[in-house]
Amino acid sequence: MKITVLGTGGGGRAHAARLLQLGHEVVVGTRDSEVTLGRTEPNFMGIEPFGQWVADYPGIELMNFGDAAAGAEFVINGIDGANAVRVLSGIAEHLAGKTVMDYAVPYVYNPERAHPWPTPWGVMPALDPVDHDSLGEQIQRALPAAKVVKAGVTQEQETVVNPQSVGGGDHTMFIAGEDAGAKEQVTELLRAYGWQDVLDLGPIVSSRGMEMYAHMHSAIQFALGGARFGMKVIR
Template identity: 65%
Template sequence: MKIAILGTGAGARCHADKLTSLGHEVTVGTRDPQTTLARTETDPMGTAPFAEFLSGRKGLTLLPFAEATAGAELIINGIDGANAVAALTAIGNDVLAGKVLIDYAVPYRYNPDIPRPWPTPWGVMPALDPVDSDSLSEQIQRALPDAKVVKAFVTQEQETVVDPAEFGGDHTIFVAGDHPEAKQAATDLLRSYGWTDILDLGALYAARGMEMYAHMHCAIGLALGGRFGVKVIR
Protein backbone atom coordinates (compact mmCIF):
# COMPACT_ATOMS: atom_id res chain seq x y z
CA MET A 1 0.00 0.00 0.00
CA LYS A 2 1.11 3.57 -0.65
CA ILE A 3 1.07 5.38 2.69
CA ALA A 4 1.92 9.02 3.45
CA ILE A 5 3.07 9.99 6.93
CA LEU A 6 2.71 13.70 7.63
CA GLY A 7 5.30 15.00 10.07
CA THR A 8 8.94 14.21 10.78
CA GLY A 9 8.97 13.84 14.57
CA ALA A 10 9.81 10.79 16.63
CA GLY A 11 6.31 9.30 16.27
CA ALA A 12 6.27 9.65 12.51
CA ARG A 13 9.65 7.94 12.35
CA CYS A 14 8.30 4.97 14.30
CA HIS A 15 5.55 4.49 11.74
CA ALA A 16 7.90 5.02 8.80
CA ASP A 17 10.23 2.26 9.98
CA LYS A 18 7.43 -0.15 10.84
CA LEU A 19 5.48 0.37 7.63
CA THR A 20 8.60 0.04 5.50
CA SER A 21 9.45 -3.22 7.26
CA LEU A 22 5.93 -4.48 6.44
CA GLY A 23 6.50 -3.83 2.75
CA HIS A 24 4.50 -0.63 2.29
CA GLU A 25 5.61 2.20 0.02
CA VAL A 26 6.10 5.08 2.45
CA THR A 27 6.35 8.78 1.75
CA VAL A 28 7.02 11.31 4.51
CA GLY A 29 5.47 14.76 4.21
CA THR A 30 6.83 18.01 5.62
CA ARG A 31 6.13 21.71 5.07
CA ASP A 32 9.45 22.43 3.37
CA PRO A 33 11.83 19.53 2.71
CA GLN A 34 14.86 21.78 2.27
CA THR A 35 14.27 23.43 5.65
CA THR A 36 13.66 20.07 7.31
CA LEU A 37 16.85 18.56 5.90
CA ALA A 38 18.90 21.66 6.78
CA ARG A 39 18.20 21.35 10.51
CA THR A 40 21.19 20.16 12.48
CA GLU A 41 19.99 20.54 16.06
CA THR A 42 18.34 17.95 18.29
CA ASP A 43 14.80 18.94 19.23
CA PRO A 44 13.71 19.65 22.87
CA MET A 45 12.61 16.02 23.29
CA GLY A 46 16.01 14.71 22.22
CA THR A 47 15.04 13.68 18.68
CA ALA A 48 17.93 13.82 16.21
CA PRO A 49 17.71 15.90 13.01
CA PHE A 50 15.55 14.27 10.35
CA ALA A 51 18.41 14.24 7.85
CA GLU A 52 20.26 11.78 10.10
CA PHE A 53 17.21 9.53 10.24
CA LEU A 54 16.61 9.68 6.49
CA SER A 55 20.23 9.05 5.50
CA GLY A 56 20.10 5.40 6.53
CA ARG A 57 16.68 4.66 5.03
CA LYS A 58 16.85 4.61 1.25
CA GLY A 59 13.27 3.37 0.92
CA LEU A 60 11.79 6.61 2.27
CA THR A 61 10.95 9.72 0.26
CA LEU A 62 10.57 13.19 1.78
CA LEU A 63 8.17 15.51 -0.05
CA PRO A 64 6.03 18.59 0.65
CA PHE A 65 2.71 17.72 2.29
CA ALA A 66 0.57 18.02 -0.85
CA GLU A 67 2.93 15.95 -2.99
CA ALA A 68 3.28 13.27 -0.31
CA THR A 69 -0.48 12.82 -0.04
CA ALA A 70 -1.35 13.08 -3.73
CA GLY A 71 -0.41 9.48 -4.54
CA ALA A 72 -1.17 7.94 -1.17
CA GLU A 73 -3.93 5.43 -0.49
CA LEU A 74 -3.82 6.05 3.26
CA ILE A 75 -2.52 9.00 5.26
CA ILE A 76 -1.24 9.15 8.84
CA ASN A 77 -1.29 12.59 10.43
CA GLY A 78 1.52 13.31 12.86
CA ILE A 79 1.58 17.09 12.39
CA ASP A 80 1.66 18.86 15.76
CA GLY A 81 -1.81 19.68 17.01
CA ALA A 82 -1.40 23.45 16.95
CA ASN A 83 -0.69 23.44 13.21
CA ALA A 84 -2.47 20.34 11.92
CA VAL A 85 -5.73 21.91 10.73
CA ALA A 86 -4.00 24.73 8.85
CA ALA A 87 -1.47 22.38 7.23
CA LEU A 88 -4.10 19.83 6.19
CA THR A 89 -6.45 22.52 4.91
CA ALA A 90 -3.62 23.87 2.76
CA ILE A 91 -3.25 20.44 1.12
CA GLY A 92 -6.88 20.74 0.03
CA ASN A 93 -10.12 18.83 0.36
CA ASP A 94 -9.91 17.77 -3.30
CA VAL A 95 -6.51 16.11 -2.80
CA LEU A 96 -7.66 14.27 0.32
CA ALA A 97 -11.19 13.43 -0.85
CA GLY A 98 -12.09 9.79 -0.30
CA LYS A 99 -8.82 8.99 1.47
CA VAL A 100 -8.47 7.48 4.92
CA LEU A 101 -6.71 9.94 7.23
CA ILE A 102 -5.61 8.44 10.54
CA ASP A 103 -5.03 11.26 13.02
CA TYR A 104 -2.91 10.67 16.11
CA ALA A 105 -2.08 14.30 16.90
CA VAL A 106 -2.79 15.76 20.34
CA PRO A 107 -4.15 19.35 20.38
CA TYR A 108 -1.43 20.61 22.70
CA ARG A 109 -0.72 24.29 23.25
CA TYR A 110 2.79 24.56 24.60
CA ASN A 111 3.96 26.96 27.33
CA PRO A 112 0.40 27.88 28.29
CA ASP A 113 -0.25 31.00 30.33
CA ILE A 114 -2.55 29.44 32.92
CA PRO A 115 -3.10 30.15 36.64
CA ARG A 116 -1.97 26.76 37.96
CA PRO A 117 0.63 25.20 35.63
CA TRP A 118 1.55 21.53 35.95
CA PRO A 119 5.36 21.20 36.24
CA THR A 120 6.98 18.20 34.56
CA PRO A 121 10.62 17.16 34.00
CA TRP A 122 10.50 18.74 30.52
CA GLY A 123 8.69 21.96 31.51
CA VAL A 124 5.09 22.99 31.99
CA MET A 125 2.52 20.44 30.82
CA PRO A 126 0.89 21.71 27.61
CA ALA A 127 -2.77 22.72 27.68
CA LEU A 128 -5.36 20.98 25.53
CA ASP A 129 -7.29 23.12 23.04
CA PRO A 130 -9.90 22.22 21.86
CA VAL A 131 -11.32 20.32 24.79
CA ASP A 132 -14.72 19.09 26.06
CA SER A 133 -16.99 20.33 23.26
CA ASP A 134 -14.74 19.65 20.27
CA SER A 135 -11.65 17.71 19.22
CA LEU A 136 -8.79 18.17 16.80
CA SER A 137 -10.02 15.26 14.72
CA GLU A 138 -13.48 16.80 14.41
CA GLN A 139 -11.90 20.09 13.35
CA ILE A 140 -9.93 18.23 10.68
CA GLN A 141 -13.06 16.44 9.46
CA ARG A 142 -14.96 19.73 9.19
CA ALA A 143 -12.08 21.34 7.31
CA LEU A 144 -11.84 18.32 4.98
CA PRO A 145 -15.42 17.09 4.63
CA ASP A 146 -14.61 14.59 1.87
CA ALA A 147 -11.72 12.92 3.71
CA LYS A 148 -12.38 9.94 5.97
CA VAL A 149 -10.89 10.88 9.34
CA VAL A 150 -10.18 8.25 12.00
CA LYS A 151 -8.80 8.98 15.45
CA ALA A 152 -6.37 6.25 16.43
CA PHE A 153 -2.90 5.60 17.88
CA VAL A 154 -3.27 8.63 20.20
CA THR A 155 -3.66 6.78 23.52
CA GLN A 156 -0.18 5.20 23.38
CA GLU A 157 3.34 6.36 22.76
CA GLN A 158 4.01 5.74 19.07
CA GLU A 159 6.86 3.39 19.94
CA THR A 160 4.23 1.17 21.54
CA VAL A 161 1.67 1.66 18.76
CA VAL A 162 4.06 0.09 16.26
CA ASP A 163 5.23 -2.58 18.72
CA PRO A 164 2.47 -3.65 21.13
CA ALA A 165 4.49 -6.72 22.07
CA GLU A 166 6.89 -4.39 23.88
CA PHE A 167 5.07 -5.26 27.12
CA GLY A 168 4.23 -8.83 26.20
CA GLY A 169 0.56 -8.36 27.03
CA ASP A 170 -2.78 -8.21 25.24
CA HIS A 171 -3.46 -4.55 25.92
CA THR A 172 -6.07 -2.27 24.36
CA ILE A 173 -6.00 0.41 21.69
CA PHE A 174 -8.89 2.49 20.37
CA VAL A 175 -10.35 3.82 17.13
CA ALA A 176 -13.15 6.32 16.48
CA GLY A 177 -14.64 7.80 13.33
CA ASP A 178 -17.72 8.35 11.22
CA HIS A 179 -16.69 6.13 8.28
CA PRO A 180 -16.85 2.36 8.93
CA GLU A 181 -14.54 1.53 6.03
CA ALA A 182 -11.94 3.99 7.32
CA LYS A 183 -12.08 2.53 10.81
CA GLN A 184 -11.64 -0.90 9.26
CA ALA A 185 -8.55 0.33 7.41
CA ALA A 186 -7.12 1.66 10.69
CA THR A 187 -7.99 -1.61 12.42
CA ASP A 188 -6.31 -3.64 9.69
CA LEU A 189 -3.18 -1.53 10.03
CA LEU A 190 -3.16 -1.97 13.79
CA ARG A 191 -3.52 -5.73 13.40
CA SER A 192 -0.53 -5.73 11.06
CA TYR A 193 1.37 -3.95 13.85
CA GLY A 194 0.45 -6.80 16.18
CA TRP A 195 -2.59 -5.47 18.05
CA THR A 196 -5.31 -7.97 18.98
CA ASP A 197 -7.52 -5.90 21.31
CA ILE A 198 -8.82 -2.98 19.24
CA LEU A 199 -11.87 -1.25 20.72
CA ASP A 200 -14.15 0.76 18.39
CA LEU A 201 -15.41 3.74 20.43
CA GLY A 202 -17.96 4.76 17.81
CA ALA A 203 -18.36 8.11 16.10
CA LEU A 204 -15.67 10.77 15.83
CA TYR A 205 -17.13 12.53 18.86
CA ALA A 206 -15.19 9.96 20.92
CA ALA A 207 -11.96 11.60 19.74
CA ARG A 208 -12.60 14.18 22.48
CA GLY A 209 -12.09 11.57 25.17
CA MET A 210 -9.14 10.02 23.38
CA GLU A 211 -7.37 13.37 23.13
CA MET A 212 -8.21 14.39 26.70
CA TYR A 213 -6.74 11.10 27.91
CA ALA A 214 -3.32 12.53 26.99
CA HIS A 215 -2.96 14.15 30.41
CA MET A 216 -3.81 10.91 32.23
CA HIS A 217 -1.40 9.04 29.99
CA CYS A 218 1.35 11.51 30.90
CA ALA A 219 0.55 11.21 34.60
CA ILE A 220 0.82 7.42 34.51
CA GLY A 221 4.00 7.56 32.46
CA LEU A 222 5.59 9.96 34.93
CA ALA A 223 4.57 7.75 37.85
CA LEU A 224 6.00 4.63 36.19
CA GLY A 225 9.02 6.32 34.68
CA GLY A 226 8.45 4.92 31.20
CA ARG A 227 6.07 3.53 28.59
CA PHE A 228 3.18 1.22 29.47
CA GLY A 229 0.01 -0.37 28.11
CA VAL A 230 -3.58 -0.32 29.33
CA LYS A 231 -6.17 -3.08 29.21
CA VAL A 232 -9.96 -2.63 29.17
CA ILE A 233 -11.50 -5.48 31.13
CA ARG A 234 -14.97 -6.39 29.88
Protein backbone atom coordinates in the same frame (compact mmCIF):
# COMPACT_ATOMS: atom_id res chain seq x y z
CA MET B 1 0.31 0.05 -0.32
CA LYS B 2 1.62 3.60 -0.73
CA ILE B 3 1.31 5.23 2.68
CA THR B 4 2.12 8.83 3.52
CA VAL B 5 3.06 9.91 7.02
CA LEU B 6 2.59 13.63 7.59
CA GLY B 7 5.13 14.90 10.11
CA THR B 8 8.82 14.28 10.71
CA GLY B 9 8.85 14.07 14.52
CA GLY B 10 9.50 10.99 16.60
CA GLY B 11 5.98 9.63 16.10
CA GLY B 12 6.06 10.01 12.34
CA ARG B 13 9.46 8.36 12.20
CA ALA B 14 8.21 5.41 14.24
CA HIS B 15 5.36 4.83 11.79
CA ALA B 16 7.52 5.33 8.72
CA ALA B 17 10.17 2.85 9.87
CA ARG B 18 7.60 0.20 10.81
CA LEU B 19 5.67 0.62 7.57
CA LEU B 20 8.86 0.21 5.57
CA GLN B 21 9.59 -2.97 7.54
CA LEU B 22 6.10 -4.24 6.66
CA GLY B 23 6.82 -3.77 2.97
CA HIS B 24 4.82 -0.62 2.24
CA GLU B 25 5.94 2.22 -0.01
CA VAL B 26 6.51 5.06 2.46
CA VAL B 27 6.55 8.82 1.89
CA VAL B 28 6.99 11.33 4.71
CA GLY B 29 5.49 14.79 4.36
CA THR B 30 6.97 18.02 5.70
CA ARG B 31 6.42 21.75 5.17
CA ASP B 32 9.62 22.24 3.16
CA SER B 33 11.64 19.15 2.32
CA GLU B 34 14.82 21.10 1.49
CA VAL B 35 14.74 22.92 4.82
CA THR B 36 14.02 19.69 6.71
CA LEU B 37 16.91 17.86 5.08
CA GLY B 38 19.18 20.84 5.60
CA ARG B 39 18.85 20.88 9.38
CA THR B 40 21.95 19.77 11.25
CA GLU B 41 20.92 20.29 14.88
CA PRO B 42 18.48 18.28 17.06
CA ASN B 43 15.03 19.81 17.50
CA PHE B 44 13.68 21.26 20.76
CA MET B 45 12.93 17.73 22.00
CA GLY B 46 16.45 16.54 21.31
CA ILE B 47 15.51 14.43 18.29
CA GLU B 48 18.28 14.06 15.71
CA PRO B 49 17.91 15.87 12.36
CA PHE B 50 15.64 14.08 9.93
CA GLY B 51 18.36 13.83 7.30
CA GLN B 52 20.57 11.85 9.66
CA TRP B 53 17.73 9.59 10.72
CA VAL B 54 16.40 8.81 7.23
CA ALA B 55 19.88 7.82 6.01
CA ASP B 56 19.37 4.59 7.96
CA TYR B 57 16.09 3.87 6.15
CA PRO B 58 16.71 3.77 2.40
CA GLY B 59 13.40 3.64 0.64
CA ILE B 60 11.64 6.32 2.70
CA GLU B 61 11.05 9.40 0.57
CA LEU B 62 10.59 12.95 1.87
CA MET B 63 8.25 15.39 0.08
CA ASN B 64 6.37 18.57 0.79
CA PHE B 65 2.98 17.98 2.41
CA GLY B 66 0.86 18.40 -0.72
CA ASP B 67 3.01 16.22 -2.96
CA ALA B 68 3.26 13.56 -0.27
CA ALA B 69 -0.51 13.42 0.18
CA ALA B 70 -1.31 13.53 -3.54
CA GLY B 71 0.20 10.14 -4.30
CA ALA B 72 -0.94 8.35 -1.16
CA GLU B 73 -3.45 5.55 -0.86
CA PHE B 74 -3.58 5.92 2.93
CA VAL B 75 -2.48 8.83 5.12
CA ILE B 76 -1.28 9.00 8.72
CA ASN B 77 -1.41 12.44 10.33
CA GLY B 78 1.26 13.29 12.87
CA ILE B 79 1.36 17.06 12.38
CA ASP B 80 1.44 18.84 15.73
CA GLY B 81 -1.99 19.74 17.05
CA ALA B 82 -1.47 23.51 16.87
CA ASN B 83 -0.89 23.39 13.10
CA ALA B 84 -2.71 20.27 11.92
CA VAL B 85 -6.01 21.83 10.83
CA ARG B 86 -4.32 24.68 8.95
CA VAL B 87 -1.89 22.41 7.11
CA LEU B 88 -4.45 19.73 6.29
CA SER B 89 -6.97 22.32 5.06
CA GLY B 90 -4.34 23.57 2.64
CA ILE B 91 -3.94 20.13 1.04
CA ALA B 92 -7.58 19.03 1.32
CA GLU B 93 -7.87 18.32 -2.41
CA HIS B 94 -5.11 15.72 -2.11
CA LEU B 95 -6.85 13.98 0.80
CA ALA B 96 -10.33 13.72 -0.71
CA GLY B 97 -11.68 10.18 -0.66
CA LYS B 98 -8.76 8.89 1.40
CA THR B 99 -8.57 7.43 4.89
CA VAL B 100 -6.67 9.73 7.24
CA MET B 101 -5.54 8.07 10.47
CA ASP B 102 -4.99 10.88 12.96
CA TYR B 103 -2.98 10.48 16.15
CA ALA B 104 -2.28 14.16 16.87
CA VAL B 105 -2.90 15.60 20.35
CA PRO B 106 -4.18 19.23 20.53
CA TYR B 107 -1.36 20.40 22.78
CA VAL B 108 -0.65 24.06 23.43
CA TYR B 109 2.90 24.27 24.74
CA ASN B 110 4.05 26.63 27.51
CA PRO B 111 0.55 27.79 28.44
CA GLU B 112 0.09 30.60 30.94
CA ARG B 113 -1.68 29.12 33.93
CA ALA B 114 -2.40 30.41 37.42
CA HIS B 115 -1.67 26.92 38.70
CA PRO B 116 0.66 25.24 36.19
CA TRP B 117 1.27 21.50 36.30
CA PRO B 118 5.04 21.01 36.63
CA THR B 119 6.51 18.00 34.85
CA PRO B 120 10.02 16.55 34.51
CA TRP B 121 10.36 18.42 31.18
CA GLY B 122 8.59 21.69 31.92
CA VAL B 123 4.98 22.81 32.29
CA MET B 124 2.30 20.39 31.14
CA PRO B 125 0.83 21.56 27.81
CA ALA B 126 -2.79 22.67 27.73
CA LEU B 127 -5.38 20.96 25.55
CA ASP B 128 -7.21 23.13 23.04
CA PRO B 129 -9.86 22.25 22.00
CA VAL B 130 -11.06 20.28 24.97
CA ASP B 131 -14.40 18.94 26.23
CA HIS B 132 -16.70 20.81 23.81
CA ASP B 133 -14.76 19.78 20.67
CA SER B 134 -11.72 17.78 19.60
CA LEU B 135 -8.91 17.98 17.10
CA GLY B 136 -10.22 14.84 15.43
CA GLU B 137 -13.59 16.52 14.83
CA GLN B 138 -11.95 19.72 13.63
CA ILE B 139 -9.88 17.78 11.12
CA GLN B 140 -12.95 15.92 9.84
CA ARG B 141 -14.85 19.20 9.43
CA ALA B 142 -11.87 20.70 7.60
CA LEU B 143 -11.70 17.64 5.33
CA PRO B 144 -15.34 16.79 4.54
CA ALA B 145 -14.33 14.64 1.56
CA ALA B 146 -11.79 12.60 3.56
CA LYS B 147 -12.45 9.80 6.03
CA VAL B 148 -10.81 10.65 9.35
CA VAL B 149 -10.19 7.96 11.95
CA LYS B 150 -8.75 8.90 15.33
CA ALA B 151 -6.35 6.19 16.48
CA GLY B 152 -3.12 5.81 18.38
CA VAL B 153 -3.63 8.97 20.41
CA THR B 154 -3.68 7.09 23.74
CA GLN B 155 -0.13 5.71 23.35
CA GLU B 156 3.35 6.84 22.44
CA GLN B 157 3.75 6.07 18.74
CA GLU B 158 6.72 3.78 19.44
CA THR B 159 4.24 1.58 21.31
CA VAL B 160 1.53 1.98 18.67
CA VAL B 161 3.79 0.47 16.02
CA ASN B 162 5.12 -2.22 18.39
CA PRO B 163 2.47 -3.13 20.97
CA GLN B 164 4.34 -6.31 21.96
CA SER B 165 6.98 -4.10 23.60
CA VAL B 166 4.52 -3.58 26.49
CA GLY B 167 3.03 -6.55 28.33
CA GLY B 168 3.47 -8.82 25.36
CA GLY B 169 0.89 -6.72 23.50
CA ASP B 170 -1.99 -7.49 25.87
CA HIS B 171 -3.52 -4.02 25.97
CA THR B 172 -6.21 -2.06 24.12
CA MET B 173 -6.08 0.31 21.15
CA PHE B 174 -8.99 2.68 20.55
CA ILE B 175 -10.36 4.06 17.28
CA ALA B 176 -13.19 6.44 16.37
CA GLY B 177 -14.59 7.78 13.12
CA GLU B 178 -17.65 8.15 10.92
CA ASP B 179 -16.78 5.79 8.06
CA ALA B 180 -16.97 2.04 8.70
CA GLY B 181 -14.76 1.18 5.75
CA ALA B 182 -12.07 3.60 6.88
CA LYS B 183 -12.14 2.14 10.37
CA GLU B 184 -11.68 -1.31 8.86
CA GLN B 185 -8.62 -0.03 6.99
CA VAL B 186 -7.13 1.45 10.14
CA THR B 187 -7.88 -1.71 12.12
CA GLU B 188 -6.15 -3.80 9.44
CA LEU B 189 -3.03 -1.65 9.77
CA LEU B 190 -3.15 -1.86 13.56
CA ARG B 191 -3.41 -5.66 13.31
CA ALA B 192 -0.34 -5.63 11.08
CA TYR B 193 1.46 -3.63 13.76
CA GLY B 194 0.53 -6.39 16.20
CA TRP B 195 -2.59 -5.15 18.00
CA GLN B 196 -4.99 -7.90 19.06
CA ASP B 197 -7.50 -5.78 20.99
CA VAL B 198 -8.86 -2.88 18.92
CA LEU B 199 -11.94 -1.23 20.46
CA ASP B 200 -14.16 0.90 18.20
CA LEU B 201 -15.53 3.79 20.28
CA GLY B 202 -17.96 4.83 17.57
CA PRO B 203 -18.26 8.26 15.91
CA ILE B 204 -15.54 10.89 15.64
CA VAL B 205 -16.99 12.77 18.64
CA SER B 206 -15.32 10.09 20.79
CA SER B 207 -12.05 11.78 19.88
CA ARG B 208 -12.81 14.12 22.77
CA GLY B 209 -12.35 11.41 25.36
CA MET B 210 -9.36 9.93 23.57
CA GLU B 211 -7.55 13.26 23.41
CA MET B 212 -8.42 14.27 26.97
CA TYR B 213 -6.91 11.01 28.19
CA ALA B 214 -3.49 12.41 27.25
CA HIS B 215 -3.11 14.08 30.65
CA MET B 216 -4.02 10.90 32.52
CA HIS B 217 -1.53 8.98 30.42
CA SER B 218 1.18 11.46 31.36
CA ALA B 219 0.30 11.26 35.07
CA ILE B 220 0.60 7.46 35.00
CA GLN B 221 3.87 7.61 33.12
CA PHE B 222 5.32 10.07 35.64
CA ALA B 223 4.32 7.69 38.45
CA LEU B 224 6.11 4.87 36.60
CA GLY B 225 9.28 6.88 36.23
CA GLY B 226 8.80 7.31 32.48
CA ALA B 227 8.27 3.62 31.71
CA ARG B 228 6.05 2.66 28.78
CA PHE B 229 2.73 1.03 29.67
CA GLY B 230 -0.58 0.04 28.14
CA MET B 231 -4.22 0.21 29.15
CA LYS B 232 -6.44 -2.85 28.94
CA VAL B 233 -10.23 -2.74 28.84
CA ILE B 234 -11.49 -5.77 30.74
CA ARG B 235 -14.87 -6.92 29.42
